[in-house]
Amino acid sequence: MRGELTFTTAPAALKETLPLFRTRNGVAIDLRGVERADSAGIALLIEWVRLARKRGVSLRLENMPAQVENLVRVSGTGVLLASCSGAASQTTDTELHG
16 A cells, blocks of 8 residues: 555545455555555554455555554554554465555
8 A cells, every 4th residue: 555544545445455355365465655544544454354354364464654553552453453463474365565
């Protein structure tokens, strides 16, 4: 992912990524290029976790920027995302880089 994960961009990012959760056994989403996120961006991360669990897909959120990590910590959603962040032992079939 690149740019911003905000109220403006999160719906399109979800639409873009939905097919990955339908067709793959594992998904890695590289957040290195995310410049800024807001609560909608955090909601998107949580939705990815929900989709992965629902469909039995392994999910790895890679290279989470400090600003996003801070929002996760402040929002109290870290527990929901902990199993996906930097889990190098999980294998994936695809990576999404934006």
